[in-house]
Amino acid sequence: MIQAGIIGGAGYTAGELIRLLLRHPAAEINFVYSTSNAGNLISDVHQDLLGETEQKFTSEINTDVDVLFLCLGHGNSKSFLEKHSFSAQTKIIDLSNDFRLSPDADFNGMHFVYGLPELNKAEIENAQYIANPGCFATAIQLALLPLAQHDLLQHDVHVNAVTGATGAGTSLSPTSHFPWRDNNFSYYKPFTHQHLGEIGQSITQLQNNFDRDILFMPNRGNFSRGIFATAYTECTEDLEKIKELYKAFYKNAAFTTVSDKELHLKQVVNTNKCLIHLHKHKNKLLITSIIDNLTKGASGQAIHNMNLIFGLEESLGLQLKAAYF
Amino acid sequence: MIQAGIIGGAGYTAGELIRLLLRHPAAEINFVYSTSNAGNLISDVHQDLLGETEQKFTSEINTDVDVLFLCLGHGNSKSFLEKHSFSAQTKIIDLSNDFRLSPDADFNGMHFVYGLPELNKAEIENAQYIANPGCFATAIQLALLPLAQHDLLQHDVHVNAVTGATGAGTSLSPTSHFPWRDNNFSYYKPFTHQHLGEIGQSITQLQNNFDRDILFMPNRGNFSRGIFATAYTECTEDLEKIKELYKAFYKNAAFTTVSDKELHLKQVVNTNKCLIHLHKHKNKLLITSIIDNLTKGASGQAIHNMNLIFGLEESLGLQLKAAYF
Amino acid sequence: MIQAGIIGGAGYTAGELIRLLLRHPAAEINFVYSTSNAGNLISDVHQDLLGETEQKFTSEINTDVDVLFLCLGHGNSKSFLEKHSFSAQTKIIDLSNDFRLSPDADFNGMHFVYGLPELNKAEIENAQYIANPGCFATAIQLALLPLAQHDLLQHDVHVNAVTGATGAGTSLSPTSHFPWRDNNFSYYKPFTHQHLGEIGQSITQLQNNFDRDILFMPNRGNFSRGIFATAYTECTEDLEKIKELYKAFYKNAAFTTVSDKELHLKQVVNTNKCLIHLHKHKNKLLITSIIDNLTKGASGQAIHNMNLIFGLEESLGLQLKAAYF
Amino acid sequence: MIQAGIIGGAGYTAGELIRLLLRHPAAEINFVYSTSNAGNLISDVHQDLLGETEQKFTSEINTDVDVLFLCLGHGNSKSFLEKHSFSAQTKIIDLSNDFRLSPDADFNGMHFVYGLPELNKAEIENAQYIANPGCFATAIQLALLPLAQHDLLQHDVHVNAVTGATGAGTSLSPTSHFPWRDNNFSYYKPFTHQHLGEIGQSITQLQNNFDRDILFMPNRGNFSRGIFATAYTECTEDLEKIKELYKAFYKNAAFTTVSDKELHLKQVVNTNKCLIHLHKHKNKLLITSIIDNLTKGASGQAIHNMNLIFGLEESLGLQLKAAYF
The missing domain is CATH 3.30.360.10 (Dihydrodipicolinate Reductase; domain 2)
Known part of the structure; x- marks a missing residue:
């Protein structure tokens, strides 16, 4: 199972990522980092998850996860990655706008690929770092x-x-x-x-x-x-x-x-x-x-990018039932 | 008091006209014509009016009212006016799109003025027939x-x-x-x-x-x-x-x-x-x-036109409290 | 015209009072007190009032108004009235729950009548101080x-x-x-x-x-x-x-x-x-x-109480058009 | 794969069943019966399904399916089952209230079990006919x-x-x-x-x-x-x-x-x-x-009942992502 870490776990995009990863057949949540909620149950914040996970927010980061999702406010991904480094094989998918534009795409030795699968599928499949689109x-x-x-x-x-x-x-x-x-x-x-x-x-x-x-x-x-x-x-x-x-x-x-x-x-x-x-x-x-x-426009697309990077079937974990009403 | 008749009384614009006329200091509702609701209380259809009026819908038309509001579906005003004629001094304000365009403005000897007060105030003040804007x-x-x-x-x-x-x-x-x-x-x-x-x-x-x-x-x-x-x-x-x-x-x-x-x-x-x-x-x-x-875009503007035609203060009966929330 | 002052002017109940008083035929707004908004246009906060009033919030209180409405958070009316005193003939209508219960009804020489007109009309008509119901x-x-x-x-x-x-x-x-x-x-x-x-x-x-x-x-x-x-x-x-x-x-x-x-x-x-x-x-x-x-449950009822106290027709300024939709 | 038929396919509960069955790992939709929509794409009615299925409504019934879901108006399940008979091994799950009460539970040789898994799990597991709760x-x-x-x-x-x-x-x-x-x-x-x-x-x-x-x-x-x-x-x-x-x-x-x-x-x-x-x-x-x-209160519970009857893992196909917002 792909081990996934989430940074900035209390926001909406993190909530959606958690919902998706809990049901993803090839990935599991290794940790959800939130300094303000460390020690609290994830389901205390994302309250629809009651009965689905007993996991808690943590203030500790596992720098060795397979994939890391950054769900930080715009501008904060850069400062986070300046302070924390991860294993050489950790893939990073950033949901902010910090690395989306070419002039921002190279940072601390990491090259961020713009993660719109309909445009850049081949590049994403070979990427280690993804700037997830707005x-x-x-x-x-x-x-x-x-x-x-x-x-x-x-x-x-x-x-x-x-x-x-x-x-x-x-x-x-x-x-x-x-x-x-x-x-x-x-x-x-x-x-x-x-x-x-x-x-x-x-x-x-x-x-x-x-x-x-x-x-x-x-x-x-x-x-x-x-x-x-x-x-x-x-x-x-x-x-x-x-x-x-x-x-x-x-x-x-x-x-x-x-x-x-x-x-x-x-x-x-x-x-x-x-x-x-x-x-x-x-x-x-x-x-x-x-x-x-929140899904195609953020967290679902992030999981799509994860699937592509890890060579999984594209729609794995993403065939979601519409609420429709 | 200006005597007002309403044709097509069960729809939304008629409901708004009734609400406005019930509170208008210089006009009163003479009749509200609705064949499908004749004999029923107006407040059975426009249910917020419970406690405000005991008036009923009627299938009889007073052809002598001072002002007549047509709240019929588009296309039906013409056919209505073909079948019914009104006193020579009755003003008619039509809320449909039947008479808004120049080629439609003259009908059976009546000349309809396009009733947008910000554009045609002087003409409206002298008009007998108004095509109320969409x-x-x-x-x-x-x-x-x-x-x-x-x-x-x-x-x-x-x-x-x-x-x-x-x-x-x-x-x-x-x-x-x-x-x-x-x-x-x-x-x-x-x-x-x-x-x-x-x-x-x-x-x-x-x-x-x-x-x-x-x-x-x-x-x-x-x-x-x-x-x-x-x-x-x-x-x-x-x-x-x-x-x-x-x-x-x-x-x-x-x-x-x-x-x-x-x-x-x-x-x-x-x-x-x-x-x-x-x-x-x-x-x-x-x-x-x-x-x-429904107000500025329909019935409120119709009352505004009525005020102008009858030489009343423009905002009479139209200083409405916003719901706001 | 009855001169009305409003304390705590930025909240919802104050907004509704302002809307109602602006259209009330026998009362006018003397001042709207708000320390946080002093100097700003009332219509900057209650934005539906744009085009209806140029009045501004003030941090100065006219202690001589005919009627004072307190729109403060629960508990704050008491402390406000401890710090400010008003002319002997000023009527006070408090919208908080500070004076609604008998043990709280007498305060600093003022006796607050519970202002539910359907229950206490006669008492309200003779009251100087009203505790407006929840x-x-x-x-x-x-x-x-x-x-x-x-x-x-x-x-x-x-x-x-x-x-x-x-x-x-x-x-x-x-x-x-x-x-x-x-x-x-x-x-x-x-x-x-x-x-x-x-x-x-x-x-x-x-x-x-x-x-x-x-x-x-x-x-x-x-x-x-x-x-x-x-x-x-x-x-x-x-x-x-x-x-x-x-x-x-x-x-x-x-x-x-x-x-x-x-x-x-x-x-x-x-x-x-x-x-x-x-x-x-x-x-x-x-x-x-x-x-x-906000109306019958707060500010409308407060105006109703004002009407009763000043011997006005009960429904003056309160015959409001329902939004209905 | 369990072959499932749906009767009354244009309503909300049928729509939810279709959504769930399209994603169910052990079942597939054999036919969706709708006389009024026969020949039309299912996704023309349940429009969120565009891109997920090319299947059409049919006016023909396969009486040999493994499981049949009745999504008819209350009272219509009985008359439907009077007119149509199914293979001896076909399981039937009725979403109406026709068979929920004991006096109605036996019909044309079929015994309907009240399908509330929290109450009757063992009985459901051995049932052939289910009355799905309201x-x-x-x-x-x-x-x-x-x-x-x-x-x-x-x-x-x-x-x-x-x-x-x-x-x-x-x-x-x-x-x-x-x-x-x-x-x-x-x-x-x-x-x-x-x-x-x-x-x-x-x-x-x-x-x-x-x-x-x-x-x-x-x-x-x-x-x-x-x-x-x-x-x-x-x-x-x-x-x-x-x-x-x-x-x-x-x-x-x-x-x-x-x-x-x-x-x-x-x-x-x-x-x-x-x-x-x-x-x-x-x-x-x-x-x-x-x-x-629509899910736990209707179609989700119906699938839950199907899972139990067929000896599948209870939550199969039902671990749905909350919309939450």
Whole structure:
């Protein structure tokens, strides 16, 4: 069994990792590090796990685990890895944005591969260090990469996406206070969301002449899980042709599927799936992309990367039943 | 007291009209026509009204009322007015889309004025027949008209808006079934929503050279009331200058206010207000516009039009307490 | 115009008071005291008020106002009134639980009357100091007092009530964090909620032989506003007889109405109403009582008390349009 | 592989069965019968299954399957089994209430065992026909059976439970219309819910002297999945003693766990778990019991029964990741 360690165990992404690893047939949780919760039962924090594990948070780190997941706040992975070193064979999968961009990808002798399996599968399979993509970034890249592969992103791209409140993490905040968020809607960081960097980087990887704007409006929805993203751009190709390109691009994807029907968010909530829908109106191509921000957009993708690194079947431990309702 | 009649009394917009008229200091409900509910208490259908009115639905029409509100499904206002005629002094305010577009505005000798007070106040004050604007159309026009007034809509406009489930009416439907809609998100009629016609018409009224696209994505939110709309377009004017134009445009508006802060939907829910926020990112001007779809987007605006027609103070009966939470 | 001051202006009950007073035809806001927000616009905190008031929070107190509303946390009203004294004619309406119970009702020469108008109208009309009832306490008392008046509470009473998240206030807390509360349900303080004291006190006021238990389960609902309370007890009286007693008890009540039909919470949300429904199953009498926790259960009732004290029409400024959806 | 057939494939419980069977390591779906959807893709109705199965609904029945699940409306299982007969070795698991009560348990030569594993495991293991328990009935029995086993139900039991909207099924109805249900709360069938029969039958099975009332208030919550049930009764036993009895009763239960901490519904949503919490206030014992109405309360329990009948590991295919948020 692959021995897995988790750093920063009290947050949402760590909780999801624990849920997934507890059911993973080829991996097991070696330790969950949380200084604030050391000594407490994991199920005291992630309370749905009552009856499933008696394991406790620890303040001790086993530097010899097979795989280490970093679930720290953005900026904290670097400082953590500066203070702690791990065995030469330990694989590290970082869920923050610390190592996603090329200029950050090499750190203390480690080279981080951007862990979007639909883009970089071969590289991931041979990687030791993974920068796990952002949640919005995952949804939006999966909407756009097939176009980039064929140099079809020749105009500005207009992206509107809505995320659930888990996207803002466990920290209490006014915009996650129930009386505020319930039945409400708002946006934040219009056109300047931090995920634009990794999106642009991946697009350029496939279409290096891409020089247009991605105009991205991120919104806060009054639901807990999931990202519903739409993107549209000018495109003169025929819709059927485009559908073929997308289906070809995702032919071997374990979790991404092109739907011929319009989508609604709950088709993917609590799964590791991404569903894509294509629609054409005059010369505008509209792409819809939906994921669960915590699974495909974070911890599920991290496990997917783990599976790839260790040569396991891609979907191992990730064939999750949708909650759907 | 102004005597008001309501046709099609069992729907959401009729319910809101009844709520508003019951509290209106200068008007009273003469009759509420509903063939399917004739003889039943109004409060049996609009159940929050228990204890507030003992009035019943009727299948008889008083053709002599001062003002008549048509709350019929789209297409049914015309057929209703073909079958029923009213006193020469009866004002008619139609909440459907039957008479909103110029080619439809003259019907059986009646001339319908498009009832957006921020655009057509003087004409409304002298009108006898009003075509009350659509809900999305209200939010989006209020976002764009100040630009049109100054010929500043010179590029495509990208609109994304989310509406609550009341927007789909009282008819039971799969996309309003709670287990489907709860914590869900989806779009419908991408780029082809029927309100684009009236939006374009009003913009052209102010800026007759407007020839660009309005790319409108309408979405279904998992809340009950309200519309959160964003629109962006290329604009080289300075943000402060734009703010001034908007504030000038809405200087005498009874319900529309420019906010210096970012908005969230619940600021206007259950009120007749529209709040507008302006933001600039590079050469993109982002306008946010929020309304309640049932009040400002329908019945509240209808009462506003009634107030204007009868020479009453504009906000009479419309200074509603926000629910806010 | 009655000059009103508000102490503790940033919380939910203060916000509701401000909303109500801004529309009240016989009162106006003299000052809103908040040390933490002094100098800021009221509409910066209560953001739905944008466009309705330019007033600011202040750290200065006008000790000469006609009426003072205390919107402080429980325990803080006493300490506030120890530090500040007001003009001899200033009426004080306290929304905390500091003065609701008889042993607490006399404080620094002030005598606080328990401000439940359905129970103590005459006393309130002559009062200078009011202890405004608790939200759960209001709903539950209105369910039970007509029975108490006729000595019909002879058995244990089983109460189950659900409150919205605004009941827990503006302070951020784990059980009001959206990802936790959304689509969730839980109880708290089973059988020991602090409102049991005032409920028992009022029942005994009408039925001094009452010596049975009130078994009260308070629950957290995943909605923002409102209390849905059910109570049942053994009762051999005929249902029709009981309905008559309730209708007689509430005959002159401005806001409380007996419904012949089953109730659902949104019939009263964002209104000052209480709806009561009576049902009999064998020898069990089931009473349902629904209110909005912030209006009838707090600030609306406070305004109702103000109206009574100043000899105004009871429902002045309180005929609120339900949000309903 | 166990070949499974599903009758009535378009409803919520059938959808959950399909989701579970698609992931079950020892069973596979042989056919899904739905006359109204015959020929359509299963994923056209259960749309989260897109990308997971290409199977279609059929109007043909394989009478030779190993196990047949009946997901028909109450009353329709009997008429279905009158019209169709199956191979002598086909196991039948009925999810309706047609065969749950003793007088209904023998039908056309088939004897239906009440399929609550915590109560009847041995009998289920040897059964060929199973009457799968109701959702409320499951939660409430699991709250009360350990007391019944020790003859400790000597007083009336007061039960309050809230269910999600999926409990009302896929049929469109006014109380499941989003604008009605959203942020609302209501009860139905007070004290007369049809599950009282099976609850009483199971209690009597363990405590045949039980002759008190179970006063059950069922409520509609504004969430989609889950049942939160509380029950209290007079009990003089010590809390620690009671906890021991419950832990002993559920010692070998695959999915039911006693929690030392207070519960909230989302701990079990989208899992097959039941969590139980015990609390004592004076002489009142309060038992909380939470389940997901569609899994543990319906389809998950049906699979559990299948596992038992076929001698499989109890939790096979049922170790589901909680959605939790």
